[in-house]
Amino acid sequence: MITLQEYLSVGALLFTVGLLIVLFRQNAISILMGIELMLNAANINFVAFSNALGGLTGQVLAIFVVVAAAAEAAVAIAIIVLLYQNLGTVDVEKARNLNG
């Protein structure tokens, strides 16, 4: 029997990994993957809580998050393709035309 704590730990671990990827990787595709990990960490929590609490709210939320993540990924990949076309790289550190 897997306990709620164990599910939450996996979720927290995934979230941390995603967070670190977004913060420290420069490749735009890696960053996108990091963001997906963060969203899916939340999904694990939703489903785990839904299981522990009973009721379907958490599972419905998880499905919506999957949909939204797919929409976000579609836009992100389009932006990454544009970045590659215009700059010849998908390295966000090299995209420094705006002095940020």
Add this chain to the structure above:
Amino acid sequence: MISITAADLSGISPALHLAVAGIAIMLLDALWPMRSKLLSVWITLAALGCSLTTSLHRLTAGVDVTLFNGAVRMDGYAHAFSAIICLASTLAVLSAPKYLRLRGVHLAEYYALLLFSVCGMVLFAAAEELIMLFLALETLSIPVYCLVGFTRTNVYSTEASMKYFVIGAFATGFLVYGIALLYGAAGSGYLVDLRAGAARAPGLFYAGMTLLLVGFLFKIGAVPFNMWTPDAYEGAPTPVTTFMAEAVKAAPFGGMIKVLFVGFGFDAAVGLWQPALVVIAVLTMTVGNLTALVQTDVKRMMGYSSIAHSGYILVGILAASKLQSADALAAVLYYLFVYVLMNAGAFGILILFSHKDKDTNAVEDLTGLARERPWAAALMAVYMLSLTGLPPLAGFFGKFYIFSYAVKAGYVPLVIIAILNSVVSAYYYLKVIVAMYFRGPEDTGRAAVFHYEGYSVFLLAMLWFTAWGILYYGIHSEPQLALARLAASSLFATAP
């Protein structure tokens, strides 16, 4: 049995108008591409106008309905935000055709994307439930990522789009994780039930609250979560920057205030968010203003200035939460209304003098404007003075109401910091006025040309309306405040 009734649909009609118009524009563009551009401008304006009047009408009529099994609540508060956001978006739409035509990207998709985003914003302030809150946030954010990169061949635009996407999606990650923890703590997705989580599972609840707040602070561009906001403002096409600086800025406050007041409440145990927000407000105002001082690009400067204004609005939210009074929250709504007018106008002037191959963005580009185009310079001066907060312009009254309620709430040091910040901000707003009025081509060594390329009636209408609004609604703020009070009291009716 869960069903969607006619009452549900008519209740969310402010959002529904926009979604239907967006879909209609996409169909129109596919079926009749030759004529779709100008027609879609009119469809967009009509849809926004319908939503605006519906919202205002229902706000004054005191309509308060809970729809979709409690997921959405269209009360005075939601209608007021809907009205502010529709007004802001109308101003942004009016400024778009000229710029997009010059850039050769005047496409119907622009308006469809914008409408979908506005639809999300309207629902964001109306969400009573975490799923709805999340979906509305995604609906409002995703089209904006596309809009920022709308000038596809432009390197800056693409880079801004990438950066904006990363911060936006990063914020969403925090927000969703926070929602997951809060749901686990409270055992329910409804905002009114969230508070119960503090007693049931405090660890989860406080972690969730922190993450949710971080997500919101990212969205409003508060320090220290503001890293790439100015980059996104600078690189985006100017009409999109207008949209981002007013509508996309105002909308997250709608959801945030509701989650804070209705979801977390004001009890001492749950009210831990207040001290955190005090620190964030001080940082946001100070860092925003100090960084704006050294900017030479007006769009970038306005980016930092919008960060600083988020700080002032946070002061207003803090005051409203401490006093728990509808009047104090009404001041925040009034401020948002005024803020929308000032920002739309300032970016409008930049668009007015944008040329085919070059934007007019640098402060230096405006040198000597007053000699050649006295009216345009006068309008810009009105916007800048109002942003500074000089009486009798609306910007002054906006700040005045917020700060006086903050003093009443006992946040005296916070108000002193805010006023000092306003003084500092005068420097960079006045820098624009000095360039326009007191310097000429002899100072910069190059002749600036201010000719209108791609004359647009829409844009001129927008500029005159915002300037009139700033002059008129400053002195005659009472009707606006009365509406805002109506809206604020409906929120406090549900708050504990």
